[in-house]
Amino acid sequence: MATGSGAAAAAADAEEKESGSRMITLTSNEGKAFVVTEASARQSATIRSMVDDGGCVDKGFPLPNVDSKTLARVIQYCDEHGNKEAHTVDERAALAKFDKDFIAELDADKAFLYDVTMAANYLHIQGLFALTTQCIADTIKGKTPEEIRTAFGIEYDLTAQDEEEIKEEDTHA
Amino acid sequence: MGKLRRVGGEGNDLISELNDDVLVRVLDSLPTMADVARACAASRRWRHLSTRVPSLRFGFTEDGVDAKPKRREKFYRFVAFVNHVLDARAASAGIEQLAISIELYDRGAAHAVAAWIRYVMRHAAKSLALDLHLPEDPSFADFNTIDLDDLSMVSRRLETMTLSLAYVRLRLPAAATATAVVFDSLVDLSFKGIRLVGAGADSSRLCAATPLEH
Structure with a gap:
């Protein structure tokens, strides 16, 4: 945040960068600003590479593809994983518990789950993307095609040729 | 609604608004190819994704x-x-x-x-x-x-x-x-x-x- 010109300020700046305590501003497509720690923002490979490339950290990062509600939820995940340690067994268990509760809550609101999934993909937040896509996959797992269509409201649009091919595959499965 | 999702989805079919890369990753997270084959028999869109897993x-x-x-x-x-x-x-x-x-x-x-x-x-x-x-x-x-x-x-x-x-x-x-x-x-x-x-x-x-x- 502070851009000092003296050697002491530069050293302090470097130290701040080292410890990840520098603050970064992310702005949603509705213009709402969210101030997060650099450690939290670095959960996103997209932002991480912009910061490391000497991007304009002070001006902040506008995210034209992410709305405020989604960004707030994404930041909740990044804060937990970026700001907390995961060295001891207890710390890792606490993070696993956070993930479990986090995804259970999202799973109850599919539209929101998909928004967060898309944002995780766009921002390249590996852990969050793995968590949300696995959650969607778990809903699909073990279901027949008809059950999948029902669960997700997918319209039946297969042609006669598709049906023929699927029948052919089915005799093998 | 986030702008990342594809527009033009009908009814409640929200999942089909996800982009191809995301859906391929979802398919890749299924335990076996038997699950993938069933999912890809759901619709034409999904059928096209099966060879990308x-x-x-x-x-x-x-x-x-x-x-x-x-x-x-x-x-x-x-x-x-x-x-x-x-x-x-x-x-x-x-x-x-x-x-x-x-x-x-x-x-x-x-x-x-x-x-x-x-x-x-x-x-x-x-x-x-x-x-x-x-x-x-x-x-x-x-x-x-x-x-x-x-x-x-x-x-x-x-x-x-x-x-x-x-x-x-x-x-x-x-x-x-x-x-x-x-x-x-x-x-x-x-x-x-x-x-x-x-x-x-x-x-x-x-x-x-x-x-x-x-």
Whole structure:
């Protein structure tokens, strides 16, 4: 945040960068600003590479593809994983518990789950993307095609040729 | 609603508004290709994504099938399904992983398995994991031998190979053609329960051929 010109300020700046305590501003497509720690923002490979490339950290990062509600939820995940340690067994268990509760809550609101999934993909937040896509996959797992269509409201649009091919595959499965 | 989602989805079909990369990752998170095949029979959109899934995972168990002929039929259908998927993918690039797990109390798997190992060498997958449990019966020894001695085991892309083979024999290329076993890119190799047969067969010969990182 502070851009000092003296050697002491530069050293302090470097130290701040080292410890990840520098603050970064992310702005949603509705213009709402969210101030997060650099450690939290670095959960996103997209932002991480912009910061490391000497991007304009002070001006902040506008995210034209992410709305405020989604960004707030994404930041909740990044804060937990970026700001907390995961060295001891207890710390890792606490993070696993956070993930479990986090995804259970999202799973109850599919539209929101998909928004967060898309944002995780766009921002390249590996852990969050793995968590949300696995959650969607778990809903699909073990279901027949008809059950999948029902669960997700997918319209039946297969042609006669598709049906023929699927029948052919089915005799093998 | 986020702008990232595709517009134009009808009704409640929110999942089809996700982009292709996301849906492919969802399919890739399913436990086996049987799940992928069912999901890709849901709609035309999903059908087009089936050949983009990078991890091909298959699993077979005889659990729940009592009669021996039925067990054998179930296994033959499994082999046909694996071969069907591999055929469909032969032309497309981008197979990262082939993982096959088989628990079998009847003979007859080794031939199919040898063909799958050849496939991995030909189609440049990054990772191969075979977990085979075949019947423990000396009279099945020939049926349980995976014959690779005519295979040129060369892959410049394979990074991980895990062979967990219970009661399986693996016959590798003869010593005269030992240079035929070349894995330039392999960094992780594990064997479990393997018995090497044939003259001069020892594991050091295998490992010497691979630049493993320790």
